[in-house]
Amino acid sequence: MSLAWPEPSGERLSQISPSAYTALLRCPKRLAFQRDLRTKHWVAQSTRTALGRVAHRLTELVAQGTAPLPPDRREWLEAQWEALVQQENLLIEGAWPNRQVPAPRDWPGYVATRVRLLRRLADLPADREGPRVPGISRGSTGQPSLPWVERYLEDMRTRLCGTPDRVERRDGRIRVVDLKSGVGQAGISDDQQRQLLIYAHLVLTAYGSLPNDVVIQDVRGREEKREVEGKEVQRVVAQANEAIDSFNQMLDDGSVDARPGPEACQWCPFRVVCDDYWESRDDAWPRLDVRGVVTERTGQHSVRLDLASGLPGSTTFRLLLTPGVKLLMGEEVVALDLERAGPSTGRMRWNSRLRRGAAD
Numbered sequence: 001m002s003l004a005w006p007e008p009s010g011e012r013l014s015q016i017s018p019s020a021y022t023a024l025l026r027c028p029k030r031l032a033f034q035r036d037l038r039t040k041h042w043v044a045q046s047t048r049t050a051l052g053r054v055a056h057r058l059t060e061l062v063a064q065g066t067a068p069l070p071p072d073r074r075e076w077l078e079a080q081w082e083a084l085v086q087q088e089n090l091l092i093e094g095a096w097p098n099r100q101v102p103a104p105r106d107w108p109g110y111v112a113t114r115v116r117l118l119r120r121l122a123d124l125p126a127d128r129e130g131p132r133v134p135g136i137s138r139g140s141t142g143q144p145s146l147p148w149v150e151r152y153l154e155d156m157r158t159r160l161c162g163t164p165d166r167v168e169r170r171d172g173r174i175r176v177v178d179l180k181s182g183v184g185q186a187g188i189s190d191d192q193q194r195q196l197l198i199y200a201h202l203v204l205t206a207y208g209s210l211p212n213d214v215v216i217q218d219v220r221g222r223e224e225k226r227e228v229e230g231k232e233v234q235r236v237v238a239q240a241n242e243a244i245d246s247f248n249q250m251l252d253d254g255s256v257d258a259r260p261g262p263e264a265c266q267w268c269p270f271r272v273v274c275d276d277y278w279e280s281r282d283d284a285w286p287r288l289d290v291r292g293v294v295t296e297r298t299g300q301h302s303v304r305l306d307l308a309s310g311l312p313g314s315t316t317f318r319l320l321l322t323p324g325v326k327l328l329m330g331e332e333v334v335a336l337d338l339e340r341a342g343p344s345t346g347r348m349r350w351n352s353r354l355r356r357g358a359a360d
């Protein structure tokens, strides 16, 4: 059974969010796969994004004023953290059936994120005005009052939409704040700057005032800040609109551009279905990924593959299977994110994506 290599035919864009725009700039084909019902499921839950969501959610609960005052705050934070992590764990287990998902405390970055986040949130001053519902107006002018916490914004005219983590007023300045789950944020990257400027435009449309600053805040509470310039916002908005038209044109033409490269592809889950990736990659690219046909069972949990492409100096590869995975003789398989386990040998991790046969 050989594998099919689909050409993505996802929905046309009627509007775009900052994260989708970033995906589009990196590789239009990636965004098309993301929007194609046949392939979108390959974006499976990861522990890294799960921790990010927990950090976001907990920070916003505190920002909304729902956390009790010290000394009860610490215990409340620990209970909330535990409940949110368990929710994420269930989602991950559902997304990776038959795989042995590690316990949350063994997720990379779990301990550091928990310690730093809870320490910072325990010290945050309480909201003087008490619990608030994000996005509900408390002002008398008809405009929604700030802060806005995870309020969805859209502008039909410019076809932009998005949900900034927080829009607030501090020291008389309006700020758009984006929370990062990591620590040690080093400056504001081009992608982050673009995302924040799109949020600034959406705030201008919804609130009537252009924010003064865009801010990235890490789990320790450290901030990187930039002043917003109106011309820069207009430029980013115009570029995003051009990108929407050009993407839709590619879909209409039935051929979406791919931009394979070691940087763009290494984080892309669609390596598993993308023939451009397999035609372009070489052994110097990050990630140990293989594609081949099962020709021999070499043990209870291992098979030998005849490689269709991949490692120089070798035409076969021994694949050590993770528990819960069985392969049939003659099947063509693609396996991603293996761990090296010797010459021409790799071991699947619990979250290695695997595509097999024609049925997938």
Ligand code: SF4
Pocket (backbone or CB within 6 Å): 026, 027, 029, 030, 033, 258, 259, 260, 261, 264, 265, 268, 269, 270, 271, 274, 276, 277
């Ligand atoms: S694997 Fe690379 S080329 Fe293929 S869709 Fe992803 S980023 Fe684009």
